[in-house]
Amino acid sequence: MNIIDMTISGLHAALKSKQLSSVEATKAMLERIETVEPQVGSFITVTADHALECAATADLRIASGRMDMLTGIPLAVKDIFLTEGIRTTCGSRILENFIPPYSATSYQNLRDSGAVLLGKLNQDEFAMGSSNESSAFGVCRNPWDTTRIPGGSSGGSAAAIAARQAIATLGTDTGGSIRQPASHCGCVGLKPTYGRVSRYGVIAYASSLDQVGPLTRDVTDNAIMLSALAGYDPKDSTSVDEPVPDYVSELAGGIKGLKIGLPKEYFIAGLDPDVQKTMDAVIETYRRLGAEFVEISLPHTDYAVATYYLIATAEASSNLARYDGVRFGHRAKEAAGLLDMYTKSRSEGFGAEVKRRIMLGTYALSSGYYDAYYVKAQKARTLIMNDFIKAFESVDVMLTPVAPTPAFKIGEKVNDPLQMYLSDIFTIPVNLAGTCAMSLPAGFSADGLPIGVQLIGKPFGEEVILRAGYAFEQATEWHKATAAL
Amino acid sequence: MSITVADVEHVARLARLELGADEKKLFAGQMDAILGYVEKLKELNTDGVRPTSHAIPVENAFREDLVCPSIGVDKALDNAPLKSGTYFSVPKVIE
Numbered sequence: 001m002n003i004i005d006m007t008i009s010g011l012h013a014a015l016k017s018k019q020l021s022s023v024e025a026t027k028a029m030l031e032r033i034e035t036v037e038p039q040v041g042s043f044i045t046v047t048a049d050h051a052l053e054c055a056a057t058a059d060l061r062i063a064s065g066r067m068d069m070l071t072g073i074p075l076a077v078k079d080i081f082l083t084e085g086i087r088t089t090c091g092s093r094i095l096e097n098f099i100p101p102y103s104a105t106s107y108q109n110l111r112d113s114g115a116v117l118l119g120k121l122n123q124d125e126f127a128m129g130s131s132n133e134s135s136a137f138g139v140c141r142n143p144w145d146t147t148r149i150p151g152g153s154s155g156g157s158a159a160a161i162a163a164r165q166a167i168a169t170l171g172t173d174t175g176g177s178i179r180q181p182a183s184h185c186g187c188v189g190l191k192p193t194y195g196r197v198s199r200y201g202v203i204a205y206a207s208s209l210d211q212v213g214p215l216t217r218d219v220t221d222n223a224i225m226l227s228a229l230a231g232y233d234p235k236d237s238t239s240v241d242e243p244v245p246d247y248v249s250e251l252a253g254g255i256k257g258l259k260i261g262l263p264k265e266y267f268i269a270g271l272d273p274d275v276q277k278t279m280d281a282v283i284e285t286y287r288r289l290g291a292e293f294v295e296i297s298l299p300h301t302d303y304a305v306a307t308y309y310l311i312a313t314a315e316a317s318s319n320l321a322r323y324d325g326v327r328f329g330h331r332a333k334e335a336a337g338l339l340d341m342y343t344k345s346r347s348e349g350f351g352a353e354v355k356r357r358i359m360l361g362t363y364a365l366s367s368g369y370y371d372a373y374y375v376k377a378q379k380a381r382t383l384i385m386n387d388f389i390k391a392f393e394s395v396d397v398m399l400t401p402v403a404p405t406p407a408f409k410i411g412e413k414v415n416d417p418l419q420m421y422l423s424d425i426f427t428i429p430v431n432l433a434g435t436c437a438m439s440l441p442a443g444f445s446a447d448g449l450p451i452g453v454q455l456i457g458k459p460f461g462e463e464v465i466l467r468a469g470y471a472f473e474q475a476t477e478w479h480k481a482t483a484a485l
Numbered sequence: 486m487s488i489t490v491a492d493v494e495h496v497a498r499l500a501r502l503e504l505g506a507d508e509k510k511l512f513a514g515q516m517d518a519i520l521g522y523v524e525k526l527k528e529l530n531t532d533g534v535r536p537t538s539h540a541i542p543v544e545n546a547f548r549e550d551l552v553c554p555s556i557g558v559d560k561a562l563d564n565a566p567l568k569s570g571t572y573f574s575v576p577k578v579i580e
Contacts, residue, residue, distance in 0.1 A: 097564075098564055099563065099564060101556050101560040101561065101563060101564070102556060193541070194540050194541050195541045195543065208538060208539055208540070234548065237543075237546035238539070238541075238543060238546075240541060240543060300529070302525075303525065303526060303529060305522075306522060306523040306525055306526050307526065309519065309523060310523055310526075317500060321501075324501070325566060326565075326566075326573055326575055327561075327564065327565060327573055328564035328565065328566075329564070329566075330566075331566035331567065335576055337576050337577065337578075338575055338576050338577070338578050339501075340576075341575065341576050342501045343501045343502065343503050344503065346500075346501055346502055347502050347503040347504070350502075352508075355502055355504070355508075355512075356512060356515060356516075358500050358502065359493070359496050359497065359500060359502070359512060359516060360516060360519060360520075362496050362499050362500040363492075363496045363516065363520070366496065366499060373523070375536055376526050376527075376529075376531060377523075377526060378536030378537055378538060379529075379531035379534040379535070379536050379537075380526050380529055380531065381536070381537040381540075382534050382535055382536065382537040383529065383531070383534060385537060385540060417515055417518075417519065418515075418518050418519055418522055421519070432540070433540060434539075434540025434541050435540075459541065
C-alpha cells in the first residue's frame with residue numbers, strides 16, 4: 001500500500017513493525033503535498049523542515065519503545081491553532097506575519113504523542129464561511145472536482161485528507177465547519193461536545209459555539225485522534241472535567257437495538273435527490289445491522305440559522321475587537337492618531353466576510369437592538385436546546401443529512417451571503433445545543449461527489465456515535481473511495 | 486426592515502471599521518436581507534424562556550490564587566508592530 005493512502009492505524013502498525021520509518025512516511029507526504037498542492041491549495045504554510053525534525057525525533061522514540069498511537073504519524077492542523085514559533089494566520093491578512101508565543105493545548109497534545117506536523121491548513125478567514133472562499137491565502141479546491149468548493153470553514157483540513165496530503169487533520173466547528181467539509185470531501189469529521197476538547201490557543205470566532213475536532217479517513221482513526229485530544233484543561237475554563245472513555249476499544253460493541261431518531265424537520269421538500277437517496281440507503285443499512293428507527297421532532301429547527309447568525313456574529317464582533325494593531329497583527333502605516341490607527345489597521349487587515357459579520361454582530365449588540373436581536377436569539381437557543389434534550393429521551397442517536405446539497409461550484413454563492421449561510425442548516429443546531437455529531441462518508445452524487453450523513457449524539461456521547469459510525473463502515477466501502485487527483 | 490447607508494456608517498464607527506462608498510451600499514443591502522431573514526425569530530413566543538449563553542452546565546471555574554510562570558515581557562513583545570523598551574508603542578493619545 002502507498003504511504004499516502006494509509007490510515008493512522010495502518011501506518012502505526014508499519015512503524016511499529018519497523019517496515020517504515022517516520023522520516024520515510026513524512027518524506028512521502030511532503031512529496032505528495034508538493035505534487036498536488038498547485039491543484040488543491042489545502043495549505044497556507046508547509047513546515048517541511050520542522051516535519052522532518054519531528055519525524056527524526058519520533059523515530060528515536062519508536063526505537064526506544066515509548067511509542068504512542070500517534071508517534072511518527074504525519075498530520076496537519078487548521079491555521080486557527082496557535083503553534084509556537086510557527087506562523088499562524090487564521091486565514092487573515094491581519095495575522096499574516098503572526099508567530100505565536102505559545103501553542104494550543106489540542107495541537108500540543110498531538111505533538112506530545114509524537115505526531116509530525118506537516119503544516120498549517122487553509123481555511124475561511126477567522127473560520128467565517130462555508131466554502132473556504134473567504135481565505136486571504138488563495139483558493140482551496142475540492143480534490144473530487146477542482147471546480148468545486150471543499151466546504152468550510154475547515155476546507156483545507158478536509159481537502160488535505162481527500163488529496164492524500166496528510167494522514168489526518170485537525171479542524172474547528174462553530175456551525176458545521178468540520179462536518180460540512182468532511183461531507184463534501186468524503187472523510188470522517190467529528191465535532192465533539194462543547195467542553196470535551198480544550199479551546200485554549202484556538203483563535204476565537206464564537207466562543208460559546210467553537211469546538212475542536214479531528215478529520216480522518218475512517219472512524220477508527222477518528223477515535224484514535226479524539227483519545228489524544230479529549231479531556232479537561234485547566235487553561236480553558238469551559239473545558240469539562242468528565243471521564244474520557246477509551247474511544248478505540250468502545251468501537252466494536254455493535255449496534256443491535258440502537259434507537260436512531262429521524263428528525264422529521266430535516267427531511268424537507270427540496271432536499272437534493274442524491275442526498276435523499278444516500279439517506280435512504282443509509283437507513284436501510286442500519287436497519288439491516290439491527291438498529292431501530294423512531295421518527296422524532298425538533299420543532300425549532302427552522303429558527304436555528306437565524307439564531308446562529310445573531311449569536312455567532314455578536315460573539316465574533318466582541319472577540320475580534322482585540323485586532324487593533326497594538327500588540328500583534330497588522331498595523332496601518334499612515335494613521336492620524338490612535339483611533340484612526342485602530343480603524344485603518346482593522347479595515348486593511350480584515351476581508352469582506354469578516355467585516356460583514358463584525359457589522360452584523362455589532363448591530364445586534366448595539367443600543368436599542370440588544371433585546372430584540374441578541375437576547376431574543378439566546379432565548380431561541382434555549383428552545384432549540386430543549387428540542388434536543390426532549391428528543392434524546394426516546395432515542396440514542398439521530399441520523400440526518402450533513403448538507404442539503406453536495407459541494408457547490410466555486411463562486412456560486414459568494415455574492416449571496418444569506419444563501420451561503422443557509423447551506424449550514426443541518427449542522428448549526430448541534431452547535432447551538434452544544435452536543436456532539438459526526439459526518440460519515442455514505443455515498444456519491446450522480447456527478448461523483450461525496451455525500452456524508454450526520455450522526456448526532458447525546459452530550460459526551462461521542463463513543464456511541466463513533467460505534468454507530470464504525471458499524472456502518474464495517475458494512476460499507478464508501479470510506480475507501482479515493483479522489484482521482 | 487430597512488438598513489440605510491447612514492445605519493451602516495453608524496455601526497461601522499462602533500466597530501472601528503472604515504468602509505468605502507461601494508462597500509457601504511453593498512453592506513446595507515446584504516445586512517438588510519440577513520436581518521430581514523432573522524426577523525422570523527419574532528414569530529417565536531419566548532415569554533418566560535431563559536436566555537442561554539452557554540450550552541453545557543458548568544460552574545464558575547476557580548483556581549488557587551497563586552503566582553504562576555507567564556510568557557514574559559520579551560515573548561509578549563515579539564509580535565508588537567512597534568515597541569519601545571518594555572512597552573507597546575502607539576500613536577500619541579493626547580495632543
